[in-house]
Amino acid sequence: MYRSLKPTALYLAMTCASGLLTYAPLPLQAAEAQQFTIPAGPLGPALTRFGEQTGLRLIMPSELVQNVQTQGLQGQYETNAGLNRLLEGSGLRATISGDTAVIEPGPQTGVLELNSTSISGKADEAITEGTGSYTQTGPSSSATGLALTLRETPQSLTVTTRQKIEDFNLQTIVDVIEQTPGVNTYTVDSERIQFESRGFNVNNIQYDGISIPISIGYAAGDLQSNTAIYEHIDVIKGSDGLMLGQGRPGASINMIRKKPTREFKGHITASAGSWDTYRSELDLSAPLTQSGNIRGRLVASYRDANSYLDYYEKKDKAFYGVLEVDLTQNTLWTMGADYDDHDPTGSNWSGLVQTNANGEFVKMPRSKNIATRWSSWPQQSNSFFSSLEHNFENGWSAKINYERRFSSYDAQMAGSPSGTLQADGTGLKMWVVGYEGENKQDSFSFKLDGKYFFLDREHSLVVGGNVSLLRFESITTYPSEGMTTSWGQTDLANYFTGINNWPYPTSGYDIVSNHPKETTRQRGLYFANRFSLNDDLAIILGSRVSDYRYRSASTEGYFYSEAQSETGVLTPYAGAVYDLTNNFSFYVSYTSIFEPQSNKNLQGTVLAPMEGDNYEAGIKGEFFDGRLNASLAYFRIEQDNYAISTGELGPDGGTAYEAADGVITKGYEFEVSGELASGWQVQGGYTHRVARRQDKKIVTENPENTFKLNTTYTLQGALHGMTIGAGARWRDKTWTNNFVADSYWLLDAMARYQINKNLSGSLNVSNLLDEKSYRLYSSYYTWEEPRRITASVRWDF
Template identity: 40%
Template sequence: MPSLCTFRPQSRRHPLAHAALLACALSAAMPAARAQTSTAQAAEASSARHDYDIPAGPLAPALRRAASQAGVVLGFTPAQTEGKTTAGLRGSHTVGQALSALLAGSGLALVRTDSGSYVLQAAPVMAAPAQAGTLHEVTVKAQADRNGRTEGSGSYAQTGASTMATGLGLTLRETPQSISVVTREKMDDYALTSLSEVLEQMPGVHVSSLDSERTTYSARGFGIDSFQYDGVSTTINTAFSAGNSLGNTAIYDRVEVLKGAAGLLTGAGDPGAVINLVRKKPTAVPQKQITVGAGSWSNYRSEVDLSGPLSEDGRIRGRAVAAYQDQHSFLDGHQRSTAVLYGILEADLTPDTLLSVGLDYQDTDPRRSSWSGTRPIYDRYGGRISLPRSFNSGADWSGWQQTSGSAFASLTQRLSDKWKLKTAFNRQYNGYDAKLGSIQSGPYVDGSSTIFANKYVGRTKTDTFDFVADGSFSWLGREHELVLGGQFSRAQWTGETYANVTYPQRTVRDFYGWNGDIPEPLWGARSSAQDETTRQEALYAAVRLAASDNLKILLGSRVSNYRYAAPHSSIDLKKSGNFVPYAGLVYDLGNNLSYYASYTTIFKPQNYRDIGGKLLDPLVGKSYETGVKGEFFDGRLNASAAYFQIKQDNYPEQIADAFAPDGTPAYRGIQGVTAKGVEFEVSGELTRTVQVQGSFTHVKAKRAGSLVSTTAPANQVKLYTSYRADALLPGLKLGGGMRWQSRTYQTIMNYGLEREEEYSQSAYAVFDLMARYEISKQLTAGVKINNLFDKSYRTNIGFYRTTSYGEPRSVSVNMTYRF
């Protein structure tokens, strides 16, 4: 049988014993699995009719589209369909009729393998031309893959559905808000192994490193603090901004970012954007891979990924992913080891019931972590310090050790041909043990300085239960869509801070020759404790009305209760009946273009008090967006142009020399920040051999006429491409990209000169290159060069009067073996 190149997950490896056992168990089970479909099931599947609307064009995307609509497990190699076209298909057909019509004249035939999947092979030379309805019986083993899966697509475009905005499964063109996606193909091409690396290439997102272990994200003038997992919103307290930014991409199919307010599904949060991390799913076809890699500064990585059916009839499927990375960095003495484990099982309990359970685990253990930047900006007398990029302010015992993971389960029940019900439970965990010490002040005239240290220990736990019913209904002669859902979440952060530190030695005698060698302090008794609990309860609904053939109107609302309690701070904040509206429309201008507009909101409670002691009303973010979206080449290329405006009201402003009854500074809520801008994006297939993702974003956020959020650039350009260079060398793929951003700045205090100064980073561009070569059907080699021209730039400008530099030029290679 030909290699099923349309299924190409990234492989992962993990050194822990339980990871190996799980991987071996799955590996042993898969060869024995065989999909045996009964005659009755085959007859039922082959006689089922589906409506198709597939235009004439290249054969490969037509087959993928038909397989998705019919729920057929279908595998083929790019070489089999290269250069082949189809006359297209319209109307209602059985599965056999549809696939036979698409394959007519192609010289290919569909056959079923022992595992129950279907693959293409060359049709027998003497065989008569295929006739509609005469193909082998085809069995639908599971629901159609309408969840937007990008693994194995070979594309930088998401062609499937996303539920991020409204809970309805809509394509990017059908969604009246901007959604950007980095697909599995792009992650593999550019070897993007961390969430921060992915978001650096994500259109419209700005990435800023606070220090060696903490990274923050922002979009459209506001920070991003909202996350979804497989489309389920999760309330997460990331404890001092650590946690999600260290996430490893080994377990994800794609990363989606919804721009603007997302209160309909998210609840409390900021109006900039929400990030959706979509996990890999089990495959109906067995697949196994191993990847090893090495890079600059002794960066080593190994991965294993196993997936396939676990039962004779294919109704139970599993996947295990494991990875281990030992990563040194360009910072003096800094290194980090990361271990990842992921396992998931899917079971078709009945033809209409799908159960999914799984877990993921990540352990991150850094050494010589920097803290609050990687070096101070000023010396003790106000002069700017000149240091190499490799300077690391952290002590050799400084480290922000973290363990994170989740356990999740979902049950999807198809209620009828038009309706289904899905319930999901997710438990997130993050534990941290941070012994941190760094030089945070510049040197004296004699070259000496001092170290500052604190210790933080704690954990966060989040439980989320989500249920949603969605389907379609007929009204006034048209078909419309409706989603009804609810969510309950509880997030708790407990921790201890040790700031009563005794230093055996605090003085750093040679600031410029600092190598981190200094005794670890005595931490003493804890100085404070954290105990914060956030609860949310919500019901939401959204409807997509087909007002005409070309006009779709979306309406929705969310009603939620919110409670935040922090006993150590005497805070017990309750907000009930919070109403979040949603409105949007999409008007088709033709076969390829649509005009859209939307309005939505989001809220975020705050614990500031006014003069009378009353807590300020929640921050309210209002998002307006309008633009044009395009879908070309049968959805293989997406394009969009958007204008947006975001307002954040009840912004807290401190009242000079005024205090609340509890002695804390008094604030008043004012009409806050307004961000306006435009964004252009294109992603997907320009030609049969060229993939591209490019964007331009312009945004300015102001309050009372003054710019805010100046640490994020007003303008960003990102462009990444890949070219399948088979004409030069069969199996060769070449690619390159760049990201450019405009000037950023911040006003910070220069205590040496007793004045405020502007600290800035001028506009800069970073260029990357990549290449991948398929040595054989089983073996692929890759290489990438980051920061090709070794551009020196800062990713943190002024956080606690410190700065951090971006990574210099680096080279990495990897090899993937499929078996």
Template identity: 40%
Template sequence: MSRPRISRSRLAKAIHSVSSPRRLLPGAVLAALLSAGVAHADPVKLDIPAQSLASALREFGKQAGLEVLYSPDVVKGVKSRAVSGSLEPEEALDTLLQGSGISYHRDGNTITLSAVTSDLLQMGAVTIEGRGLGATTDGTGSYTTGLVSSITKLPLTPRETPQTVSVMTRQQMDDFALNSIDDVMKHTPGVTVQKLDSERSAYWARGSQITNFQYDGIPSYLDTAYADGKTLSDMAIYDRIEVIKGATGLLTGSGQPGAALNLIRKRPTRSFAGHVSLGAGSWDNYRGELDVGGPLTDEGNIRGRFVTAYQDKNSYMDRYEQKNSTYYGILEADLTPSTLFSIGMDYQDTTPTASSWAGVPLFYSDGSKTDFSRSFNPGANWSSWEQYNRTVFATLEHTLENNWTLKLHLNHQESGYHAPLGSAGGGYPDPVTGEGGILFHGKYTGDTRRDSVDMYASGPFELFGREHEAVFGYNASRSVTKGNGYWDYPTPYDPSIPNIFTWNGKFPEPDWGSKANLKNYSQLHQSGYYGTVRLKPTDDLALIAGARVADYHDSAEQISDSQYGYYVTPQSTRKSGVVVPYLGAVYDLNDNYSVYASYTGIFQPQQLRDVNDKPLDPEEGKSYELGVKGEFYDGLLNASFAVFESQQDSLAVETTNVTPSGGIAYESVDGTKTRGFEAEVSGELLPGWQLQAGYTHAVSRDKDGHRIRTLNPDQLFRLYTTYQLPGELNQFTVGGGASYQSKIWTNVSDQNYETVKYTQGSYWLVDLMTRYQITDNLSATVNLNNVFDKKYFSNLGFYNTGYYGEPRNLMLTTRWDF
């Protein structure tokens, strides 16, 4: 069979050297591989515990003094067996690779692995570009990744990418029991999590809210007000999350300058592998997970993967319970040696009991601050914010003889919510009698249907005797959202709470009636042509130039029919031919360090409304970034430092007022600037020592120099690390982390309805973990979070309330790998 052609520059990047820190250059790959010296023939002393095959091979290379070469695709998702004793290298390799479907070839001191499957897979130490948006992290044991494509769709290493990218890998999620997207964001450098209530969260970076979500590179929009499951996503189905800092309008069409999230799903493994895990934790938190994948034919040309997870957990808040069901399945097939087809679906249901709506009151009636127990749940027993999310997707890729790749991705997503809500967050209770509290109440239902298409071509081309890269594409999406609100009741309803101190959730539910008082209908169409060229005028210099020509049309109609009258509020925003530019440059100083600069435009239509219920004008501006990046140990460790600035007009700033329909009112501010810097390091510092750490300083100011968006800390520090003990203790992995954020504050209304400043002081949170490898296949992990039981607000001012962060809690997870 014919094979796709692989360019020499890509060949070098696909080969991983696990025992030598030198960087292999494209023009001298074979010479470097064959210069290892004289082969070991005598037995060597080895002590390698069962672990991911990628990690085991690195350790084998170090202990045996051999160079082991492999493609990440060959070893991803594969677990090794334990090897111990004085063994010949071939004998040890036979044990490590037993049952994996992987063979090896030895030439001197060099071992090259190959997958024993179809002709396409026998390419061994090469990776066909375009098989994903980045290097798979599942099974690598690493806290970093090899390739990132989320910014330009060009497969670049983190060092080659002229923006800051934080990657939360599968290993980090497993080590620290990061089972929800909230958990992951709390660990991500530079990202702040504001917990609005029990079912909703908002993520912020560089002074802007993160509203752009991508799923395998397909854009989606997060509407925090009407939660649709995105911030409740279960992490069982994802390989990694790439957090792209700065504006991302090149591929998404619109976007805030803070960041975008790209959630990348797990892919089928080329050999049979999987795991079963069971967990139990504080507050009756129980979780089970099954993940299995591998070839479905003897040739391995059809592969599949199935993942399911179920979690039933109570909470530190009294009476609250949440049940999550997640299912994911994917099939991929090599239609020809050059053509890959994949199809899949994911499904998630979240069913809570006693949901809160906003947080707890901040003030008593005498003006003093409240100090509720963290166990206080303002949610009524009947309050529930049920959410669901369904996605079906398909991808077709074809690699041409000239090494260009054509890709088509189709995506259909359905999400929705059913939310009869009641929460004791209103009013100003008396500090003695408890009288004066008010029940927030209302019922909301809605659903969103979104269809997306993305098609592009990418590959190398020659110009002036040098090889360059380009990508050209088109993507479009159409979403339709319908929503209803109920708050006029056929029978009178008194929301007054007799005594907030005896609140136990037992409160009558309103008769919602059958007539919706508020009806929302909106359609959002986005489309655009995009292109990016990466020029290499010299070996050390890369210039990236790109642009998107975008069309945007948002039409909506809001019908209010209540005791306050009947009115219809139509709105329409249409922008055509909006050009979003992107420029970047990366210069290699030496084998380890590069400097870079990037510029991109900002274009973000807004659905937020002012006090008169008028939608705000689109946010527009510019984003700049300048930095230095480092790559060490053949990419096993990455580091970066960046300074950035974004300039924005029509920036939405929250006020203490409400819209006519009861929502939070915003005002538009021109001439704002956000400036700051951030540093990050991620990957393997030493054998068995993984780390991710980052420090971010960012401040947003208006044109007069005053601080705005003060709910975002100006300083944020995150550090999480694990270390596998050496020698006889290598069955133990220990780790932990610390997170610091500086003070935040916002304006709220006191008992006299006057605007006052409310502050949450700076604080540290500390977590610990340890894992014990009981057998080759069975492990147990313990996670202890918020070790010092710090009490703090994770959000302030949302409907004049505060929401507490989680107290100290424990989670035990057992896992069987097969």
């Protein structure tokens, strides 16, 4: 049965011949625990790295580890325990004698008997948790529906792994996007932050592939998501119209929830930081039956935080539970629920006014909060989800998903000064308005995918579809007493004095100005076929047919009753990947753009859908068996019906827009993620883009050039329990209304010490040099958060 026995050294020579770095074996330390950071992926390379670090000589048949995966090894282990952990679930066992270990098939009883009942089909999303890696070595289906690696995907795809989230204390989705190459944020107020990529706002958030539209006008919790719930976060650059039916060409964000594990594990984290910020987190996962065919996971998080802004504070709660059941050897049922609650006080409704009547910059303290002490914008979101997946004997799989998501807000605000500021602080009015609303969305999707042979080659096919119904209802109110003007506006006596002591209206918010109800129905069918033409060239051809229907009405008749309907909208997709060498591939892709809009013009009518074309070409590199990935991309986006702000307010009090044709955005970006050397993780990138209409630059309030880099290094030898890291973020200058915000750098730092196998302590510092810079939005600006320090301890079970 075994024709050859090859030691690890020979395997290393074969698999790393094209590598750029080499590793020297360390002396064997059989009894002493060592720190390991071996990512999930192919078992062969993982064993190679284990042998190098421990000095253990591994002997195994080469064919025994082919096409076998491992969950990796992260943390402190003795040699024997670490090797067993690395082999867990592989069906293999190790026999250690001295400095030699023989790898061979395990027995067909006991643990392997449990493994034989597990789902054997391929995974759409690779697990990053526990790998210690800043890249995803396994597949992702976020871009095309096909389970492809980063190199196989003919589109830019950025993955923020669980390890990076924990290293840099990224507690919310906003924190993640701040550190993600090619994506920017700009602050509207204390509760609303907009994401932007390639010059376009991101208006869809996905939860395990289920899309939820987001609106900057009515923040309802989706942009406050707590990362304790998520395993990793994908950002798909460019149009994602094949999967969503709404091809906003900037980016789409897909948040992948954590999954239960087959062994008991968990952690407790407690942290304290600047401005009396305290946070705790509990994460427990375990099999619920002896065989492990039923598994569960529970996550809870709580944060109580003040702020660098005067009298602003927030309490956040998050809960998540998920259950997996192996109904049969090939059928998996998953169900779960999550809940996010955000309760702030002192919420402001805008940044600081940029200029006065003379065009001079109005510099205010970083702590200045233009809001009343009682202003508040609570937000809640929760969802229930369930899926059923079956893996057929021929390797094909079918999956159906259902999700019910509910989000709401109840804001009673006073602020958002508007007008022309005079030198004595007069000339402005402030809004005193209440917003209450809720979103309810039901989503259903299905997918069938697998591989087939044609002309003696293996190809991949996915066919799927989704249906969603979104119902949105809101009420806008304002006080009947205390208003010196109408429609919820009143004169602001002195901008510089502020409005923090302005009293709550004696009448309350008792006048209803409008009560719109909106319904959005979407459905679509899609397919994507990956043809393997030869060993080096693969092309992906796909298409989607979508129906879209929007209805809006007001019980007060304030809005015009309106409707939008699009039927049979075709969204084609084409891509090709050509392997230039063992490490480099060239790719191209094209997709059309179709984006229904919620933006309205001065008359209160919703703009027609945005349409256009999205082109991308680039080179991708993959090194060290996928542990390091790099990409260089060029993109061009041509668009009509692009929404441009008029600078005025529409009938509903929101910003009014006009539709513009002939908008062209082009640029390039470079990105690298993964392991540069043993223990050295990195993710970073540089992005350049310019958006023009009739040779005039637009979207200038977001930077045209950005650079982001995060890196950590785990020390070896006597300091093997110490990890140190740093981050850098650079934003080019931006401008609005002829007012310029200069470019600036932000630096971050972190350190973690693994005290023992279970206990670790961390220190994170953001804005290390306390840079005093600001960002622009409309006619306002907001300061960057000052230096923030967080200390935390973590206990792993």
